[in-house]
Amino acid sequence: MTLRVILADDEPLARSRLKSLLADLSQELPCEVVAEASNGSEALARALDSPADVILLDIQMPGMSGLEAARHLTRLATAPLPAVIFVTAHDDHALAAFELRAVDYLLKPVRAARLKQALSRIRPLAAADAAGLAPQRTCFTVLERNRILQVPVADVLYLRAELRYVTARSREREYLLDESLVKLEDEFPDDFLRIHRNCLVGRRHLAGFERVEVNNEATWQALLKDWPERLPVSRRQLHVVREFRGR
Numbered sequence: 001m002t003l004r005v006i007l008a009d010d011e012p013l014a015r016s017r018l019k020s021l022l023a024d025l026s027q028e029l030p031c032e033v034v035a036e037a038s039n040g041s042e043a044l045a046r047a048l049d050s051p052a053d054v055i056l057l058d059i060q061m062p063g064m065s066g067l068e069a070a071r072h073l074t075r076l077a078t079a080p081l082p083a084v085i086f087v088t089a090h091d092d093h094a095l096a097a098f099e100l101r102a103v104d105y106l107l108k109p110v111r112a113a114r115l116k117q118a119l120s121r122i123r124p125l126a127a128a129d130a131a132g133l134a135p136q137r138t139c140f141t142v143l144e145r146n147r148i149l150q151v152p153v154a155d156v157l158y159l160r161a162e163l164r165y166v167t168a169r170s171r172e173r174e175y176l177l178d179e180s181l182v183k184l185e186d187e188f189p190d191d192f193l194r195i196h197r198n199c200l201v202g203r204r205h206l207a208g209f210e211r212v213e214v215n216n217e218a219t220w221q222a223l224l225k226d227w228p229e230r231l232p233v234s235r236r237q238l239h240v241v242r243e244f245r246g247r
Contacts, residue, residue, distance in 0.1 A: 002030040003122055006050060006082065008043035008066065009058040014108070018056055018087070021112050029119055040064030044072055052082040054103070054122045059088040067093060070100045085118050099141060099178075137187070140168055142175045151175050153191055157205045157224055158231060159184055161198040171227070195222050196234040209233065209241045 005022065007015045015036055022031045035046035039061045047055065055073075059066040070084050084100065086093070089108040104118035139150040155170045161181040168175045177184075185192060185200055192200035207223040210230070220241050221230035233241060 002032050003054060003119060004034045004050075004052040005031050006035045006037065006043065006046050006052045006055040007033055008037040008040070008046075008055055008061070008069070009087070010038045010061040011058075012038075014058065014087075018110065018115075021110060021115050024112055025116050025119070029116055031119065040066055040069030040072075043069045047073060047082055054083045054085055054119065056085050056087050059086055059090060059093050067096055067100065070102065074100065083122050085122075101141060140175065140177055142168075142177065144175070149175070153188065154202075154204065156192075157202050157227060159192060159200040193240060195237050195240060196232060197236070199231055201231060206244075209244060 007018050009015050009018070019033055022033065025031065034052050035050035037043040037046050041064045043055060043057060043066070044064075046052075057066040057070060064072075066086060066088070070086075073081060073084065083103045085104045085106060086102050087106045087108065087110060091107055093105075103121050106114055106118060137153065139152050140156070142149040142151055151168060151170065156168045157171065158169050159177075159181060160167045160169070164178075166177040166179055166181055166184065168177050181198065181200060185194055188200075191203060193203050193206065195201050201222050201224070205224050205227070207225045209220050210223055211218060211220055212230075213219075220233040220238065222233055223230065
């Protein structure tokens with residue numbers, strides 16, 4: 001299977017070197033450069049009009065940086081999204097890069113063996129996408145005080161939107177996710193159930209629903225297994241109560 005590659009670097013010589021390295025690896029790892037970009041904005045545009053498996057993305061570019069482009073890339077309404085491998089002369093952005101779920105982080109000058117290693121991680125993902133079997137995330141990635149934490153999806157009791165962040169609540173503590181609730185609902189329909197415009201509850205942790213009086217008005221709350229907190233169910237989502245009772 002041939003990997004489709006987008007090269008994004010503001011230096012033409014850097015893009016030329018990457019093309020030479022890809023050509024050197026072609027017998028072991030067939031690749032095709034489908035587009036090139038000289039800044040982050042162009043990289044996003046090429047990702048939309050040139051389907052690719054991976055973007056080799058520089059970080060320090062004029063205008064939109066590679067990190068900003070990668071953030072926007074996660075929100076593009078195209079599927080499957082290309083994987084991101086950062087290629088940079090700076091080693092101080094690795095934490096931010098992996099928070100954006102980059103596949104790898106290569107330092108210039110890039111060696112052929114190191115590039116091969118990074119691209120080899122893309123091949124199984126591309127093959128899975130082609131077969132409609134792209135693996136779903138099993139963990140949320142959380143950047144916290146210069147640490148990268150992996151929070152298992154199965155451990156999250158609920159996801160609640162708060163301002164520009166989403167709070168993921170496990171039995172141990174809360175974590176802040178820089179993702180939208182709508183995106184998470186679309187990505188994990190079998191794991192989470194919407195009970196309110198600002199809340200998704202973990203299906204495996206849902207024990208049932210309870211009818212209560214709040215300000216002289218009847219309403220419903222979600223009950224979680226072995227957890228004292230009750231989560232309000234909005235009027236718009238009352239159908240989930242009826243569906244649960246009818247199982």
